[in-house]
Amino acid sequence: MTYSLRGRLFIGLALLIVSTGLGAGLVGFRWAFDEAIETQDTILHQIGAIALNTRLPSDAPINAGVDAEARVFVEELGDRPSGSTDARSLWTLKDGLHIVSRDNQPWRILLRTRPDGSRFVIGQTTAIRDEIARDSAFHTILPFLALAPCLMLVIAIVVWQSLRPMIKLAGQLDARRSDDLGKLSLEGTPLELHPFIASINRLLERIHAMMEQQRRFVADAAHELRTPITAISLQAENLSQTELPPDSRDRLTALKSGARRTAHLLEQLLALARSDMDRMPEAPVTSLDRCAKEVVADFIATASDRGVDLGFEIIEPAAVKGEAAMLTSVIQNLLDNALRHTRQGGRVDIGVYREGAKVILQIDDTGPGIPPCDLERVFEPFVRGSRPTEEGTGLGLSIVKRIVERLNGSVTLENVPKSGLRATVSFPLVEQGS
Numbered sequence: 001m002t003y004s005l006r007g008r009l010f011i012g013l014a015l016l017i018v019s020t021g022l023g024a025g026l027v028g029f030r031w032a033f034d035e036a037i038e039t040q041d042t043i044l045h046q047i048g049a050i051a052l053n054t055r056l057p058s059d060a061p062i063n064a065g066v067d068a069e070a071r072v073f074v075e076e077l078g079d080r081p082s083g084s085t086d087a088r089s090l091w092t093l094k095d096g097l098h099i100v101s102r103d104n105q106p107w108r109i110l111l112r113t114r115p116d117g118s119r120f121v122i123g124q125t126t127a128i129r130d131e132i133a134r135d136s137a138f139h140t141i142l143p144f145l146a147l148a149p150c151l152m153l154v155i156a157i158v159v160w161q162s163l164r165p166m167i168k169l170a171g172q173l174d175a176r177r178s179d180d181l182g183k184l185s186l187e188g189t190p191l192e193l194h195p196f197i198a199s200i201n202r203l204l205e206r207i208h209a210m211m212e213q214q215r216r217f218v219a220d221a222a223h224e225l226r227t228p229i230t231a232i233s234l235q236a237e238n239l240s241q242t243e244l245p246p247d248s249r250d251r252l253t254a255l256k257s258g259a260r261r262t263a264h265l266l267e268q269l270l271a272l273a274r275s276d277m278d279r280m281p282e283a284p285v286t287s288l289d290r291c292a293k294e295v296v297a298d299f300i301a302t303a304s305d306r307g308v309d310l311g312f313e314i315i316e317p318a319a320v321k322g323e324a325a326m327l328t329s330v331i332q333n334l335l336d337n338a339l340r341h342t343r344q345g346g347r348v349d350i351g352v353y354r355e356g357a358k359v360i361l362q363i364d365d366t367g368p369g370i371p372p373c374d375l376e377r378v379f380e381p382f383v384r385g386s387r388p389t390e391e392g393t394g395l396g397l398s399i400v401k402r403i404v405e406r407l408n409g410s411v412t413l414e415n416v417p418k419s420g421l422r423a424t425v426s427f428p429l430v431e432q433g434s
């Protein structure tokens with residue numbers, strides 16, 4: 001079952017606030033209500049004290065300017081029961097505060113007897129007294145009612161802010177390159193997340209060790225196989241110098257090409273393993289244009305054998321961070337592909353130039369290009385696309401991609417209309433002299 005920690009915290013805290021507020025509000029309301037009623041009784045007593053020595057007219061000045069409903073009435077009962085039934089029934093009550101019914105509504109009254117034996121009654125409808133008390137009690141809880149939404153907002157902000165480091169951490173992990181297994185930093189993270197980060201770091205360490213083991217295994221296996229394959233090639237070469245029947249010579253040719261393909265596979269596997277190797281913390285600054293010139297010089301003979309015009313379209317001095325062997329491997333693989341897919345009479349143009357803070361290596365050919373559905377897939381190991389040439393391992397572009405990404409660059413392939421494939425590699429520029 002999945003649930004949101006944020007939602008839980010917010011709902012929990014909000015419920016706590018609302019229930020505490022409701023409880024406190026109810027108690028506060030009751031208390032303020034009773035206080036207001038008590039105050040009104042005190043007022044009745046004070047008026048009674050005044051009326052004890054003075055006979056107040058029934059429409060006394062105490063009511064001047066007061067709402068008709070809120071008026072306090074004063075009624076003289078005389079010194080013996082007389083007058084209306086209401087007046088007579090009041091005579092039966094003792095001195096003090098009472099609630100009686102008059103004109104079909106409840107009244108709060110105070111009965112007093114003067115020293116001369118005459119009695120009077122002061123009263124007010126309970127409805128108006130309750131209304132006044134409710135109003136004043138409501139005003140006491142009003143600040144809380146206004147504060148509750150503000151408190152909720154503050155809680156929501158605090159909860160959001162407290163859980164933000166977790167989301168930030170997830171973002172940092174997602175933004176990492178797939179081969180970046182470096183430790184997560186504890187800096188700027190809350191203490192509660194430290195055990196979690198430490199666990200992730202231990203896991204990353206284990207994955208790193210496992211990948212390193214696999215890479216070493218591939219490299220060692222490829223390396224060990226290189227010697228016997230070289231020996232087989234050498235023996236096959238020696239054999240081809242001897243006199244052989246045509247049938248055996250055909251088989252020898254097949255053997256030689258098999259050995260050549262296997263040797264190429266081993267070289268590519270070694271290059272792939274090397275591209276995954278832990279880099280030196282500070283890679284040397286290498287001149288990409290010089291590397292490109294050297295690789296082109298090596299390929300000139302192959303290009304002219306194939307009848308392909310190989311040359312530079314633009315070459316500018318450009319320094320990048322990375323070992324020369326790695327950069328050479330990138331150019332070799334891309335150039336090898338371009339030449340292999342370009343027909344006789346075609347062209348392969350190379351460009352090395354600076355563009356803003358980047359160094360661009362561009363290789364254009366006049367071959368058939370790559371079907372759009374294969375453009376991304378060909379970067380995966382052993383994928384040779386839907387139009388592979390007769391020879392190849394499918395590892396060249398994976399080697400290119402891994403090296404380029406390790407050097408913080410990027411590589412893209414695009415089909416240029418009416419031309420062929422364009423491979424563009426971009427590296428961060430290193431200012432010469434820095």
Ligand SMILES: Nc1ncnc2c1ncn2[C@@H]1O[C@H](COP(=O)(O)OP(=O)(O)OP(=O)(O)O)[C@@H](O)[C@H]1O
Nearest residue numbers: 337341369378384385387388392393394395396397
């Ligand atoms: N310039 C190109 N023009 C057309 N297709 C290409 C080009 N470069 C690569 N490809 C396609 O991409 C596939 C993968 O290329 P990649 O370099 O990874 O492997 P490969 O060339 O088959 O083998 P290897 O490079 O190991 O000898 C190729 O088999 C080919 O189908």
Ligand SMILES: [Mg+2]
Nearest residue numbers: 333337396397
């Ligand atoms: Mg290739």
